[in-house]
Amino acid sequence: MARNESIQKKLQKVRPPRVQMTYDVEIGDAIEKKELAFVTGVIGDFSGNSEIAQPRLKDRKFINIDPDNFDEVMKGIEPRVVYRVANELSEKGGEFGVELKFKSMEDFRPESIVQQVEPLKKLLDARTKLADLRNKLAGNEKLEDILSEILSSTEKLAALSQQTSK
Structure with a gap:
């Protein structure tokens, strides 16, 4: 691969793009197809109540996320949710606190969530x-x-x- 080759060209060889947009350009009497790059950027605070200090929104940079580095990005952000839920597990009722931390996609699986909630774990x-x-x-x-x-x-x-x- 050439060093000055664009990331889109590299990715095309590794996995085909899901969205391909083209437009026709008339050059003299000939019509030439040009492909537009499809790039989506999402900006927001996806860390929840993370204990890791996050930079201010205006200071954040775009992060290229793909299936290969998703867990690494999650580990860097370490999203966390903290809330109280109704206690449906005992006759006493009331509420108990829940704190869930996510460092990989595996942490979203039900068995991983159960391991983080003490009454459910018991x-x-x-x-x-x-x-x-x-x-x-x-x-x-x-x-x-x-x-x-x-x-x-x-x-x-x-x-x-x-x-x-x-």
Whole structure:
């Protein structure tokens, strides 16, 4: 590749453009097609409540974002949201605080968000433990009989509850 080649020409070789705009130019008796570069610029504050100090809006520069460097750009901006949500997880109700930080596209996945919200994380951990227990019960009749006996007896259940709460 030539050093003075434009970025559009380089990108054309790597991945074809999604938008191609051309116009016809008459040069003498011939008509020549000219291609217009399609460049979109978006300016704004996308950092949310980032803990990283961001430059003033007028001092910011355009950042070229593509699928290859998206996570790197996210890590540099480190968007963050902080808010309070209604507590639908317990009968007490009320609200609890939520703080979400995003350093990559993976952080937007539901399982990543759950890991950042403590009450949801506790529920997921309990669900995982129950699934593990269910898997251990499959085919283990002796363990299944012991658990059935404990769950049918309120005294044994209370004793087990006291032992696990210590």
